[in-house]
Structures are given as structure tokens and as C-alpha cells.
Amino acid sequence: MSDTPSKPFRTPWPGSVSRPVVNPLQPSVVYASDDPDALDAQYEGGAKGFTYAREGHPNAEVLGQMVDAMEGAKGGVVTGSGMGAVTVALLGTVRAGDHVLGADQLYGRSLRLMNEELPRLGIATSLADPTDVAAFEAAIRPETRLILIETVSNPTLRVADVDGIIAMALARGVLVAVDNTFPTPRGCQPLARGADIVIHSVTKLMAGHSDATLGYVAARDPDLAARFLTLAVSMGFTASPFDCWLAERGLYSFDLRYERCTATAARLGDALADMPGVERVLYPARSDHPDHNRSISLLGGEGGHMVSFEIAGGRAGANAFVRAAEGLNFAPTLGDIATTISHPATSSHRALTPEARAALGISEGFFRISVGCEPADALIATFDTAVRAACEV
Incomplete structure (x- = not known):
């Protein structure tokens, strides 16, 4: 019985007179060349091509x-x-x-x-x-x-x-x-x-x-x-x-998301500043931000999609706030299409001593918010409920 395969192990990608609207995903780790001269040409810059995914x-x-x-x-x-x-x-x-x-x-x-x-x-x-x-x-x-x-x-x-x-x-x-x-x-x-x-x-x-x-x-x-x-x-x-x-x-979709998140973040920052129990709000576009004047020239007057703020009540207040912020993810990340809440003292800056965190202005009541694309009014209402819950601790 012959060991010759009846068909190629690797079937060539089908040709087409049309082209995909979405760029294809190319998971291949390795790329085949026609011969050693062709591979040399690629490595020496004489021809465009890929060789091994770690190299590109x-x-x-x-x-x-x-x-x-x-x-x-x-x-x-x-x-x-x-x-x-x-x-x-x-x-x-x-x-x-x-x-x-x-x-x-x-x-x-x-x-x-x-x-x-x-x-x-x-x-x-x-x-x-x-x-x-x-x-x-x-x-x-x-x-x-x-x-x-x-x-x-x-x-x-x-x-x-x-x-x-x-x-x-x-x-x-x-x-x-x-x-x-x-x-x-x-x-x-x-x-x-x-x-x-x-x-x-x-x-x-x-x-x-x-x-x-x-x-x-x-x-x-x-x-x-x-x-x-x-x-x-x-x-x-x-x-x-x-x-x-x-x-x-x-x-x-970046531009659309950026504009929506930035506009909502500005509204959320102003709303948080008016909520009882919020001790400070950090948002570069607000006039009370310590670097507001610099942000105008550097960031064009926009504050971006990140808002940080501090509430009273220490760890107990922080726990109450997160538990009451229904529908929002408490996660050490940012930039998601949905709003996320981060607590630097227990995530990004947990390796620092309490004294080192305090020197940076990071307390147990300090939160960093990555504002997403939710309707602004609904988001503000959620934060209002959560802040009220923290004040009751």
C-alpha cells in the first residue's frame, strides 16, 4: 500500500477576484518561502515577506x-x-x-x-x-x-x-x-x-x-x-x-468611543463634586484640578475618560460603595466600553506601603473610574446611589 497522500497536507488558500471587507486573522506561526534565495531576500530587505511570527x-x-x-x-x-x-x-x-x-x-x-x-x-x-x-x-x-x-x-x-x-x-x-x-x-x-x-x-x-x-x-x-x-x-x-x-x-470605533466617554466623564466629575460624602474629585478639565491650566494647553481643554475621586469611611466605606454600584464592574482595568471601578490601594498600588500611598494621595477611600459609553444620566444615578451607601457606613 502506498504511503503517498491522496491530497496535500496543507491546502492552498483559495484565490478570489473579490476581497474581504474585514482584514483576515492570520494565526500562522511560520511562513513558507519558495527557496533559500527567496528567504535571503526577505531577511536582507530585498523582498517583503514574513518568516516567523515572533519576528512579525x-x-x-x-x-x-x-x-x-x-x-x-x-x-x-x-x-x-x-x-x-x-x-x-x-x-x-x-x-x-x-x-x-x-x-x-x-x-x-x-x-x-x-x-x-x-x-x-x-x-x-x-x-x-x-x-x-x-x-x-x-x-x-x-x-x-x-x-x-x-x-x-x-x-x-x-x-x-x-x-x-x-x-x-x-x-x-x-x-x-x-x-x-x-x-x-x-x-x-x-x-x-x-x-x-x-x-x-x-x-x-x-x-x-x-x-x-x-x-x-x-x-x-x-x-x-x-x-x-x-x-x-x-x-x-x-x-x-x-x-x-x-x-x-x-x-x-475609537473616535466615537473617545468622544462619548470623554463627554460623560466630564459630566460625572461635576456630578460627583456635588454629592455629599465625596471629599475630592480629580478631573483635568475641572477648574479645581491642580494642573488645570496645564491641561488646557497639553490636552486641548479635554479631560479624557478617567475620573478619580475620594470618599470618606475608609475601607468600610469603599466596600459599601462598590457593593452598591450595581451594574458596574469592580476591576483593575480601564478603557473598556463599559465603566469600570478601580481601587488603587488594593490593585495597581497595593505593593506600596500605606505611607507611600498616602504620599501620593491614595487612601482607602480613593477610586479611579474608567468611564464607558453608558448613558450619562443612568451612570450618574448609579454613582449617587453608591456614594449614599458609603455614607451610611
């Missing part, structure tokens, strides 16, 4: 080009997570003996990367107030190679003096990386303001549906951008084709 795949390329267009970048790298993008930006820029100066209100995992992992690799780090250029300038050392800031901090929504820090760093020959996740490219474009590197957690509002984990990092300098790509490939920061495909879908 069609879905990541499409997504990267879409975010590039939004950020005014070229050659941005899509990674498997937002922290993957932060790590590529850091490790692709600095080496043992260098110093990294970071904002003191970075996302919790970014702080842990700064405080625990980089020093282990022989990279010195320190933190300063990103709203105070003088504090950043005073913290610069001769070996400072990179500054890492967030446009709007997580979770206290402080607005960094991006323009001032960039100008100071340029004069000192120091690179500036800006995590632009909260405002998104609709709110701010750091590269256009002179930043050297821009970072995103695409997982959040850009993808927008809590079903894709992705990051993005781009550099102004083409050589640095190429280094980021090489590092991401070598260290395996590969993005899933499926997640990239989902995020591409999310970006098609």
Missing part, C-alpha cells in the same frame, strides 16, 4: 501602522502588553551604569520596574514630581540617559509638565519617553511636542473591549526604533495575532 506577522503590522498614523510615528513596535512596551523602551535605551529618572506617580508596575528590576541590572533610578520641572532638573545626574513620565498619571490624574520636561531634557542631552495611555493620541501627541519615545497600553481605550492585551512603543530616531524592534524580537515580546486583530477592530 500581518496583524501586528496592520495595527502598528494604524497607531503610527494616530501618533505621527513611523515603525512603532506592537508588543504583547503595555508593560512589554515600557520594558522595551527602557531596556532598548539604557544599559548598566546609566540612570533613569522617572515620575513619582507612575503606574504601579512601572514603579516596581523602576524600583526593583532596573537596579538589579545595574541601572540606577530615581523619581521626581512630573508637575515640577525644577524638581526634575535637580534630579538629573551626569549619567542620566532617560526620563520616563506619563502624560496623565495613574491613578491620581496629575498632568505632567511635558513641554517643560522635554525642553529641559533636550538642553541636557537626555531622552524623554512618554507613556501616553490615558489621554491617547486624541488627547495628546508627545512626539509632535518633542518627546523621543511614546508608549501605549493598547489594551486600554484604544482596543477598548477588555479582550486584547497589547502594547505599543515608537521612537523618533529610526535607529532607536530599529533597536526596539530587535529587542522585542530577541526577548519575545511578541503580540498575539488574535489580540492585534481584535484591537484593529476596536480602533475603527
